[in-house]
Amino acid sequence: LQAAPEPPKEDGRPKWDNKFQYILSCIGFAVGLGNVWRFPYLCQIHGGGAFLIPYFIALLFEGIPLLHLELALGQCLRKGSIGAWNTISPYLGGVGVGSWMVSVLVSLYYNTVLTWVMWYFINSFQEPLPWSACPLNENRTGFNEECYESTAVNYFWYRKTLNITPDIAESGTFQWWLILCLAACWAIVYLCTIRGIETTGKAIYVTAIFPYLVLTIFLIQGLTLPGATEGLIYLFTPNLNTLKNPRVWLDAATQIFFSLSLAFGGLIAFASYNPTKNDCEKDAVTVAIVNSMTSLYASIPVFSVLGFKATTAYWDCLDRNIINIINEFDLPEESIMRQNYTSWISFLNSSYPEKIAGLKLKSCNLQEFLDQSVSGTGLAFIVFTQAIILMPGSQAWAILFFIMLFSLGLSSMFGNIEGVFTPLLELQIIPKSAPKELLSGIICLISFLIALCFTLGSGSYWIDIFDRYAGSVPLLVIAFFEVIGVVYIYKIKRFSEDVEWMTGRKLNLFWQITWRFISPLLLLIVFMAFVTLQMQKPPSYTAWNPKYEGFPMKEEKVYPPWVQAICVLLAALPCVCVPLVALFHLVKQKRRSKDPSFASPEIFSCQGANR
Amino acid sequence: MLRALLLILSVVAIAHAELCKPDAQNAFKVRISIKKALGDNAYAWDANEEYLFKAMVAFAMRRYSSKSTTQISNVLLCNVTDRVSFWFVVTDSSKNVTTVPGSEVEAAIRMNRNRINNAFLLSDKTLQFLKITSTLSPPVEPSTPVWLIVFGVVLCLIVAGIVFLIVSGIQKHKKKNKESTERENLEEKVEVTLENGIPCEALDLKAGRVNGVFAADDERFTSL
Numbered sequence: 001l002q003a004a005p006e007p008p009k010e011d012g013r014p015k016w017d018n019k020f021q022y023i024l025s026c027i028g029f030a031v032g033l034g035n036v037w038r039f040p041y042l043c044q045i046h047g048g049g050a051f052l053i054p055y056f057i058a059l060l061f062e063g064i065p066l067l068h069l070e071l072a073l074g075q076c077l078r079k080g081s082i083g084a085w086n087t088i089s090p091y092l093g094g095v096g097v098g099s100w101m102v103s104v105l106v107s108l109y110y111n112t113v114l115t116w117v118m119w120y121f122i123n124s125f126q127e128p129l130p131w132s133a134c135p136l137n138e139n140r141t142g143f144n145e146e147c148y149e150s151t152a153v154n155y156f157w158y159r160k161t162l163n164i165t166p167d168i169a170e171s172g173t174f175q176w177w178l179i180l181c182l183a184a185c186w187a188i189v190y191l192c193t194i195r196g197i198e199t200t201g202k203a204i205y206v207t208a209i210f211p212y213l214v215l216t217i218f219l220i221q222g223l224t225l226p227g228a229t230e231g232l233i234y235l236f237t238p239n240l241n242t243l244k245n246p247r248v249w250l251d252a253a254t255q256i257f258f259s260l261s262l263a264f265g266g267l268i269a270f271a272s273y274n275p276t277k278n279d280c281e282k283d284a285v286t287v288a289i290v291n292s293m294t295s296l297y298a299s300i301p302v303f304s305v306l307g308f309k310a311t312t313a314y315w316d317c318l319d320r321n322i323i324n325i326i327n328e329f330d331l332p333e334e335s336i337m338r339q340n341y342t343s344w345i346s347f348l349n350s351s352y353p354e355k356i357a358g359l360k361l362k363s364c365n366l367q368e369f370l371d372q373s374v375s376g377t378g379l380a381f382i383v384f385t386q387a388i389i390l391m392p393g394s395q396a397w398a399i400l401f402f403i404m405l406f407s408l409g410l411s412s413m414f415g416n417i418e419g420v421f422t423p424l425l426e427l428q429i430i431p432k433s434a435p436k437e438l439l440s441g442i443i444c445l446i447s448f449l450i451a452l453c454f455t456l457g458s459g460s461y462w463i464d465i466f467d468r469y470a471g472s473v474p475l476l477v478i479a480f481f482e483v484i485g486v487v488y489i490y491k492i493k494r495f496s497e498d499v500e501w502m503t504g505r506k507l508n509l510f511w512q513i514t515w516r517f518i519s520p521l522l523l524l525i526v527f528m529a530f531v532t533l534q535m536q537k538p539p540s541y542t543a544w545n546p547k548y549e550g551f552p553m554k555e556e557k558v559y560p561p562w563v564q565a566i567c568v569l570l571a572a573l574p575c576v577c578v579p580l581v582a583l584f585h586l587v588k589q590k591r592r593s594k595d596p597s598f599a600s601p602e603i604f605s606c607q608g609a610n611r
Numbered sequence: 612m613l614r615a616l617l618l619i620l621s622v623v624a625i626a627h628a629e630l631c632k633p634d635a636q637n638a639f640k641v642r643i644s645i646k647k648a649l650g651d652n653a654y655a656w657d658a659n660e661e662y663l664f665k666a667m668v669a670f671a672m673r674r675y676s677s678k679s680t681t682q683i684s685n686v687l688l689c690n691v692t693d694r695v696s697f698w699f700v701v702t703d704s705s706k707n708v709t710t711v712p713g714s715e716v717e718a719a720i721r722m723n724r725n726r727i728n729n730a731f732l733l734s735d736k737t738l739q740f741l742k743i744t745s746t747l748s749p750p751v752e753p754s755t756p757v758w759l760i761v762f763g764v765v766l767c768l769i770v771a772g773i774v775f776l777i778v779s780g781i782q783k784h785k786k787k788n789k790e791s792t793e794r795e796n797l798e799e800k801v802e803v804t805l806e807n808g809i810p811c812e813a814l815d816l817k818a819g820r821v822n823g824v825f826a827a828d829d830e831r832f833t834s835l
Contacts, residue, residue: 122761141744180762187769194776330692333646437780 013078014197015273021201023283025270026071028208028411030260030291033113033380036408039259040235040299041375042251047242048235052296054243054252059292062522063256065514066479068284069486070262074271075280076498080422081265084272085485092485094581096423098478098574099265103419105470105570106264108447109463110416111189112454113377114409115181117402119161120381122181124398131156132389150552153386158544161381165457166545169560172457179455183448188410190444193417194437196425197273200414207407207414214404215298218397222304225391231307234370235299246529253526258472260291263479266415269422279503281511302379309387310369317364324359377460380405417443461541465559469567473534474574476527481578483520492516539564630710631687631700637713639720640741642696648737656695660731661688664699667727668720672701672711675719680704717743 016022043051077084085096123130134147134155142148147155158164165172192203222228242248261267271280315338322336325348336344349356374383380401388397420443430439454463486495492515496507542554559567631638641664645653654660665686672681685704691697701711720727720743728738735745 118765119758122758122765125761126757177758184762184766184769187766187773191769191772191776194773195780199776326694327642327696330694330696332693332695333644435780435784437777 013273015275016197017201019278021204022270022274023286024208025197025200025204025411025414026267026283026287027290028204029266029270029415030287030412031208031211031294031408032259032261032412033405033409034255034259035291035295036298036302036405037377037379038375039255039295040302041373041379042255043299044235044303044373046245046248046251047239049238050240050242051248051252054249055256055292058249058253058256058522059288061514061518062253062526063260063262063292064285064288065511065519066257066262066483067260067267067288068281068511069483069515070267071271071280071284071287072495072499072502073482073486074268075274075276075278075502078272078276080269080272080426081419082423083426084268088485088490090585091582092481092489092578093585094578095478095481095485096265097581098474098481098577099263099268100420100423101574101577102470102474102478103264103266103416104447105466105574107413107416107420108451109454109466109470110409110413111185111447112182112451112459112463114185114406114413115178115455116161116377116381117405117409118181118185119178120385121399121402121406124395124402127395129385129389129394129398130160131385132394146546149546151386153382153389154552156385157381162460163457164460164544166543166547166555167557168458168461168541168543168563170458174452175455175457175459178459179452182451182455186444186448186451189413189417190440192410193414193421193440193444196421196436196440197270197418200418204411204414207411210407211404212294212297214400215301217400218301218305218404219297221391221397222301222308225304225308227308227311228304229307230311230366230370231303231305232300234307235303247533250526250529250533253522254472254530256292257479257526258475259295260288261412261415263475263482264416264419265423266419269418270415272422276502277504280499281503281508302384305384305387307370309383309390310366310372312387312390313369314364314366317362317369321361321364324361325356328355328359461543464541465563465567466570470570470574473527473530473571476523476530477575477578480520480523480527483515483523487515487520539567630702630708631689631698633690633698635698635700635710637710637716638698638700639713639716639743640696640698642694642739642741643731643733644737644739645695645731645733648733656691661691661697663730664688667723667730668699668701668716671719671723671727672716675722676715713742721745 016025043049073084077087079087080096081099082093082096086093131153134143134152136142137144144155146159150158161178163172163175191199192207193200274280318338318341322338322341325331325336325344326333329348329352345356384401385398388394388401391397417440421440424443425436425439430442453459456462486492492512496512499507499511538558540556540558543557545551545555548555629635633640643656645656662683665683665688668686669681669683672685681701682704685702686699687702688697688699701716703709703711720740724735724745728734731738
C-alpha cells in the first residue's frame with residue numbers, strides 16, 4: 001500500500017480562492033487615494049521628473065524590503081498582527097497591539113473621507129452640477145456673498161458639504177446629510193467585509209480593477225483637452241536642483257512608506273491566509289512595483305486635467321481683460337483676440353496710459369496658474385470638480401471620477417478593516433460558535449458611532465489631525481520595531497531559513513543587507529527628520545472663515561492646548577504600546593520565574609509548525 | 612418762410628443734441644455684443660437696427676405708462692460706436708425739450724426687458740443697459756433633491772446585499788450543522804456492536820430470530 005502524499009495541515013483557517021485574489025487585495029490595499037492626490041502633487045513641487053530619483057531609491061531600499069518582511073512574516077506565522085508578534089516573542093506583542101490601534105484610528109477617519117466622496121457622487125446626477133453656480137441670496141438681487149467672494153466650487157465644498165466652522169474649538173452641529181452618507185459607507189464596508197476575506201476576496205475584483213479602467217478613460221480624455229500638454233510638460237520637466245533640498249528625500253521616503261500601507265497589520269493579515277509554500281519575495285516585488293507604476297500612471301490624467309484647468313483660467317483672465325479694454329475704448333468686438341492681446345496692450349499703454357491704469361487689469365500668467373498646486377482633498381473636491389465643470393458631459397465625468405475615488409478608498413479600507421478584524425478573531429473576543437458576521441457587524445457599528453464626530457462642523461479639522469498625527473509617526477515607529485524585532489530578536493538566520501523554506505530558494509544577499517542595516521537606518525533617519533520638522537513650528541491649521549479680512553484666503557490658526565494634547569496622545573498611544581507590553585511581560589516573567597512548576601514556552605519555528 | 616423753417620429745425624436739432632449726449636441727465640448707455648451672442652449668425656448693426664431699437668423703447672414706454680403718446684421720434688440715439696454702444700434718451704413731447712425722468716424709463720425697460728431682448732435675439736448679458744440691473748432668475752430646484760433619490764437607490768441596494776449575505780450565511784450554517792449531525796449519526800451506526808457478523812439491532816432479541824437453516828425445512832413437512 002503506497003502512502004498518499006500528506007495533505008497540508010488543515011487548521012480551519014480561511015484561505016484565498018486563488019493567488020490572484022491575494023495579490024489583488026494587497027495591490028488594492030496599497031493603491032489608494034494617496035496615489036492619485038498626493039504623488040502627483042509631490043512630483044510637481046519637487047522638480048517634476050527629478051522627484052522620481054529619490055522616489056525609486058526609497059522604493060528599493062525601504063519600500064520593497066519592508067513589504068517583503070511583512071508578507072513573509074504573515075505567511076510564516078499564519079496569524080494576524082497581534083498573534084504574530086506574540087508568537088515571535090511576547091515582549092514584542094506591543095508591536096502588534098500598536099499596529100492594531102493604528103488600523104482602528106485610520107479606519108475611523110478614512111471612511112469619512114469616503115463619505116465625502118459618496119456625497120459628491122450622489123450629487124453628480126444633477127444637471128447642472130450643484131458646484132457649478134452660486135446660489136442666490138435672500139432677496140435675489142445677487143449671489144450668496146460667501147460664494148461670490150470665493151468660488152462656487154469652494155462654497156459647495158466648505159458650506160454645502162462640510163458646513164465648516166471657523167475654528168476647531170467650535171464644534172458646530174451634526175450635518176445630517178453627512179451622517180446618512182457615513183451610514184451608507186459603513187454599510188458598504190460591512191457588506192464587503194462581512195465574512196472576512198471570503199467576501200472581500202470577491203469584492204476586490206471590482207474595487208481593485210475598476211480604478212484602472214477609469215484612469216485609462218480619463219487619460220484618453222485628458223490628453224485630448226486643450227492645455228493638457230502644458231500640464232504634462234510642467235509636471236515632468238526635471239529640475240535636478242531640487243534634489244539638493246533634504247525635504248525632497250524625506251517626502252519621497254514618507255510617500256513610499258505610507259503609500260505601501262506598511263505597519264498597519266493589514267498586509268500581515270492578508271499574507272496569513274496564504275498557503276505557507278508561497279513565493280512571498282515575488283509577491284512583494286510585484287505589489288511594490290505595481291503600486292509605484294499606478295502612481296505614475298495616475299499622475300498623467302491628473303496633470304492633463306490640471307493643465308487644462310490652468311489654460312482655461314488663463315484664457316478666462318485674458319478674456320476678462322479684453323472685454324474691459326473693448327468696453328472702455330468702445331472698440332468693435334473681436335478686434336482684440338488672445339493672440340494679438342499683448343501687441344494691443346503695449347500700443348494702448350503707450351497712447352493712453354492713464355486709462356489703462358484706471359482699468360486695473362490683472363496680469364495673466366499661465367505659469368502662475370500652473371503653479372497653483374494642491375494635494376489631498378483640495379485636489380479632488382475643489383480643483384478637479386472645477387475642471388470637470390469645464391468639460392463637455394460633466395455629469396458623466398463627475399460620476400466616473402467619484403466612483404473611481406470610492407473604489408480606490410474602499411479597497412484600502414478592506415486592508416484596514418482586515419488589520420482590525422483578524423487579530424480580534426484570533427483573540428476570540430466573541431465565542432467561537434458565534435458567526436463571523438457578528439464580529440464584523442460589531443466593528444462596523446462601533447466605528448460608525450465613533451466616526452459620527454467627524455460629521456460635526458469641525459469634523460474636517462479633526463480628520464486633518466488624525467491624518468497628520470495618528471497615521472504618520474506611529475507607523476514609522478512600529479515599522480522600525482518590526483524590522484528590529486524580526487532581525488535581532490527572532491534572529492535573521494532563523495528568518496532567512498523560514499523564507500527559504502517558503503519560497504524554495506536561498507535568500508538573496510540584497511534582503512540580508514537591507515533588513516539588517518539599510519532599512520532600520522533609513523527608518524530611523526526618516527523618523528527623526530519627520531519629528532524635527534513637525535516640532536519646528538507650533539502645530540497650526542488653516543481655517544475657512546468667511547469673516548476673515550483676507551477671505552477667501554484661509555486663516556492660519558494655532559491649535560488650542562487641549563487639541564495639541566490630543567494630537568500628542570494620538571501619535572504617542574500606539575507607539576507607547578510597544579514598551580508597555582514588553583514591560584508587562586517582563587513583570588509577568590519575573591513573577592513566573594519564582595514559580596518552579598513553570599516551564600518555559602517552546603521557541604516557535606515557521607517550519608516546525610507547518611511541516 | 613424757408614428761413615424760419617430752417618431756423619426752427621436747427622433749434623430743434625441743437626436742442627436734441629443737448630438732450631442726448633453721454634452722461635446727460637436721464638440718458639442711458641446701451642452696450643450690445645452681437646458677435647458674442649450669435650457667433651456666425653451675427654447681424655450687422657445698422658440704421659434699421661437702430662430704428663427697431665427706438666421702436667422697442669417707444670413700445671416699452673407705451674406699455675408702461677399706458678398712454679400712447681410716445682412716438683419713435685421721441686427716442687433719441689447718439690454716440691454710436693463700433694463696439695456697438697450708444698446713449699439714448701426719451702423725450703417728452705407734451706413738455707417741450709425735456710426728457711422723461713430716468714426712473715420711468717428704467718421701470719419701463721425692466722418691465723419689458725424680455726420682449727426687447729427677444730426682438731434682437733440677445734440676452735440680458737449681451738444687450739446691456741448699463742444703469743439698469745436685471746433681476747436674476749432663481750435656479751430650478753426639483754421638489755425632492757436629486758441626491759436624496761440617488762442615495763435611496765444606493766442604500767436599498769446595499770441593504771439588499773447585506774440581507775442576502777446574512778441569510779445565505781445562516782442557511783449555510785444550518786446546512787453545515789445538519790450535515791455534521793447526520794455524519795455523527797452515521798458514525799454512531801458504524802460503531803454498533805456486531806454478533807456473528809450481524810448487528811445486534813437487526814436481531815430482534817425479544818421475538819427471536821428465525822433460523823433460516825431450519826425454516827426452509829418447514830416446506831418438506833406435509834401439511835396435516
